[in-house]
Amino acid sequence: MDDASEIPTRLRLELRHRMRPLVGRDPAERDRAVTPLELLYDLTYVVAFAAAADLLAEHLAEGEVWSAIAGFVFVGWAVSWAWLNFTWFASAYGNDDVMFRLATIVQMIGVVVLVFGLPAAFEALAHAENPLVPAIVIGYVVMRVPQIALWLAAARQDPAHRRIALAYAVIISAAQVGWVLLAIAELPIVPTIVILLVLASAEMAAPVMSAHRMGFAPWNxxxxxxxxxxxxxxxxxxxxxxxxxxxxxxxxxxxxxxxxxxxxxxxxxxxxxxxxxxxxxxxxxxxxxxxxxxxxxxxxxxxxxxxxxxxxxxxxxxxxxxxxxxxxxxxxxxxxxxxxxxxxxxxxxxxxxxxxxxxxxxxxxxxxxxxxxxxxxxxxxxxxxxxxxxxxxxxxxxxxxxxxxxxxxxxxxxxxxxxxxxxxxxxxxxxxxxxxxxxxxxxxxxxx
Structure with a gap:
């Protein structure tokens, strides 16, 4: 049990969410627990999975098999990848201050906006059109921009991991520019899918390559x-x-x-x-x-x-x-x-x-x-x-x-x-x- 004299200090940290430096968590910390904020964040993603699953079932019932599967795979990857990026940062720098909390809530809003765009994305694929409809793009940008801000803050406040934090910020920014440009380009469905696959592969490969060249962030x-x-x-x-x-x-x-x-x-x-x-x-x-x-x-x-x-x-x-x-x-x-x-x-x-x-x-x-x-x-x-x-x-x-x-x-x-x-x-x-x-x-x- 905590010593009685230490309780006020602990409560001050838990109850007063002022700005705190992003200095990195201890990667060797044992029994690191998931926070309530992280669990709250996860609930929005489960809603996204559920919505995508329902749309998959509905389009399968209408006989639109391949477009339904393509839409589900696209949404599943996009949602899972955004969740993984947040989890990676939170494990390394989650300090539960007001900036981290507000950035997390903004990302949750982005997930909800993306969910509203799912029906239109599935319909677009069913008609061999670009699935990056406005709500999908806006929701995804809202999900990712707070992550860029957080990585930039970590680069500024944690000199030991500045290079890798900047690398993550650049990778996410470049990927978002790519998604937006693809959304506004009026390309046929086949080139659109090919570019989507290239963007997704690059966004997954770049963090690994960067980490091995510049060092790991202090994730646990x-x-x-x-x-x-x-x-x-x-x-x-x-x-x-x-x-x-x-x-x-x-x-x-x-x-x-x-x-x-x-x-x-x-x-x-x-x-x-x-x-x-x-x-x-x-x-x-x-x-x-x-x-x-x-x-x-x-x-x-x-x-x-x-x-x-x-x-x-x-x-x-x-x-x-x-x-x-x-x-x-x-x-x-x-x-x-x-x-x-x-x-x-x-x-x-x-x-x-x-x-x-x-x-x-x-x-x-x-x-x-x-x-x-x-x-x-x-x-x-x-x-x-x-x-x-x-x-x-x-x-x-x-x-x-x-x-x-x-x-x-x-x-x-x-x-x-x-x-x-x-x-x-x-x-x-x-x-x-x-x-x-x-x-x-x-x-x-x-x-x-």
Missing amino acids: AGHIAERFALLTLITIGEVIAGTTAAVGALTLEQGWSPEAVLIISSGLLIAAAIWWTYFLVPSRTVLELRPTRTFSWRYAHLPLFASIAAVGAGLHLTTIAVEHGGVSLFGISLALAIPLALTIVVILLIWSVLLRSFDLSHLSLLLVTLAPLVAAVVVGFLAGPTEPIDLEDRSDLTALSVVISLVALGAVIEVVGHELVGYGHTLRAWQRTAGEAEGATATDLPRG
Whole structure:
């Protein structure tokens, strides 16, 4: 417990949010905790993921498959990348003063503005037009400009990290100029997509190259691990929301039935299994020991947030099928099985880049896990690849229950397989990592 004489000083820091110098946090600080402000900030991003998932489901239901997927991938990357940039700065310089708080709130406003632009962006892609509609561009600029200001303040107030802080400010500024110019240029859709991919790749590569040339900002690896874990956890809530919406629509149409109970049980199992699987990866433990692995580990998370939200989109598509019809069971099975399979594969990728290890037991476990997902797609195809699902037909309702149950079974197999077999390999990989760390030099640590 704190000494009574120290409490007034601590309370003064917690309650008086005056301007404080951005001198950098201690990258070696143990048990660094996530702040309430960071959690508040995350909520706006979950709203963005949910909105993108709903639009994905709605456009899939209308048969606009490829444009819907392209829109979802674009929005998922843009939102995740902006979140990652803020998290990176907050881990290094989050001092909870009035400037940091106001900059964070402004970024949250930018996320909300971007969300309002999502329907127009999806519609633009559906008509082969530029998805950088005004609300998207304005929202993204509002999200990123406060980050530029914060990095410039850090460069001015933290001479030890001036070069890397200026580099981040320049990278974000150049990227924003690129997005704005692309938005106002009236280019055909193919060149627009190509330039988007080039801009995104450059914006992701530049920070890594700069850090290795100029030194690392004083971010905290353990704090970064917890931030990513919590956003993953909150995003899983989209799966639960999709499940309750689907069952709510079904029970409204037909009342409670064994199928409704089976569907909600399976949806909750999927959410729980994703949570269980993700937290089998010892991210914080390894990153605190080998912090330079954070770069590849964090990039592996970018598709994870989108794939988890896409599972929720598959469940939302189920809701649309129940309420309005027009969706085949085959389409539902694909919308559920593919994002769950991607989620499992990405978690395996995160594990692999974190521990820098792989063995054939992972491949065999992955194949066993994917088997029920493939079976779910086969059932959906046999029920009719194009015919809309008809819940008045008992066989269609049963087939829907079987599809969702098979998808849930795949998620459960992944958990059981790791508990029975995979944990041993994780322990062995950790022992190798710990052994390598004993001979590590100072270059293995972030240069604060």
